[in-house]
Amino acid sequence: MNSGMKSEFINEAVNAFWEQEACGTQESIIGNLPELSPAWFRQIEAYRYATEPYIHSIAQFTRHSGSTVLEVGVGAGTDHVQWARAGARCYGVDLTQKAIDTTEAHLSLYGLQSSLHRIDAETLPFPNNFFDVVYSWGVIHHAASPERIIAEIRRVLKPGGTFLGMMYGRHSLVACKLWIKYALFEGSPWKSLTHVIAHHMESPGTKAYTCRELKALFSEFSTVQATPIMTVYDRKRLPSWFCKWIPDDFGWFIGLQATR
Numbered sequence: 439m440n441s442g443m444k445s446e447f448i449n450e451a452v453n454a455f456w457e458q459e460a461c462g463t464q465e466s467i468i469g470n471l472p473e474l475s476p477a478w479f480r481q482i483e484a485y486r487y488a489t490e491p492y493i494h495s496i497a498q499f500t501r502h503s504g505s506t507v508l509e510v511g512v513g514a515g516t517d518h519v520q521w522a523r524a525g526a527r528c529y530g531v532d533l534t535q536k537a538i539d540t541t542e543a544h545l546s547l548y549g550l551q552s553s554l555h556r557i558d559a560e561t562l563p564f565p566n567n568f569f570d571v572v573y574s575w576g577v578i579h580h581a582a583s584p585e586r587i588i589a590e591i592r593r594v595l596k597p598g599g600t601f602l603g604m605m606y607g608r609h610s611l612v613a614c615k616l617w618i619k620y621a622l623f624e625g626s627p628w629k630s631l632t633h634v635i636a637h638h639m640e641s642p643g644t645k646a647y648t649c650r651e652l653k654a655l656f657s658e659f660s661t662v663q664a665t666p667i668m669t670v671y672d673r674k675r676l677p678s679w680f681c682k683w684i685p686d687d688f689g690w691f692i693g694l695q696a697t698r
């Protein structure tokens with residue numbers, strides 16, 4: 439899967455992209471609510487779990503009360519708040535200062551705490567065998583080297599510890615719609631799904647996988663489950679009668695549960 443992008447430039451470009459605004463805080467979601475206000479955070483949270491209800495079935499926040507949890511790629515901190523509310527000992531990392539500041543403000547709104555670090559998750563500043571749970575929703579596929587992040591996650595997890603998360607699915611309706619728009623309609627039908635995702639999905643160099651590829655990426659774990667999820671982003675602008683016949687296998691999100 440070669441997107442044609444040089445890996446040494448990817449994380450710099452990824453950082454520049456996500457520094458503009460924390461994930462899930464775009465104007466179409468928050469309207470003109472004042473940034474970082476209680477109403478702003480409440481709207482972000484309400485929108486997130488209305489559009490992505492399956493986050494709760496993968497994360498199962500409240501099952502991990504008392505656990506030591508690391509979130510890789512905290513974004514606006516909405517899931518991080520759920521971990522903290524559930525009574526986990528929280529640690530969070532993100533590539534951008536914007537995400538760290540937003541997450542800090544989000545936690546302090548509810549009097550919650552976490553140890554937050556602005557770092558590239560390709561090198562995690564934690565000892566071996568430290569966490570009960572590592573969680574990462576929609577992050578690892580943005581990195582120059584997802585393999586390195588996954589190896590780091592495994593290193594910091596305790597034996598028997600759990601990884602929970604989501605990565606993008608390549609054989610999905612979202613990827614097909616991108617290909618139609620940026621390959622077929624632009625007269626370049628030879629461009630691959632990998633190419634259009636790398637150049638037209640969020641930050642530069644975004645990757646997407648099949649379930650089989652993800653299982654291979656997590657092959658050093660003792661168990662791994664990859665579950666495709668049909669999302670609102672897959673169904674967007676498509677007739678509901680059509681979507682009804684498309685199985686979840688063609689969903690944009692692949693939920694991941696792995697045991698070290």
Ligand SMILES: C[S@@+](CC[C@H](N)C(=O)[O-])C[C@H]1O[C@@H](n2cnc3c(N)ncnc32)[C@H](O)[C@@H]1O
Pocket residue numbers: 449452453456460461462510511512513514531532533534537557558559560574575576577580581582
């Ligand atoms: C799509 S957002 C997801 C954020 C959050 N998990 C959510 O679901 O809203 C991707 C996040 O991953 C962070 N990120 C991307 N590459 C990273 C890396 N190499 N190390 C740490 N964080 C990274 C970005 O800064 C951004 O905040």
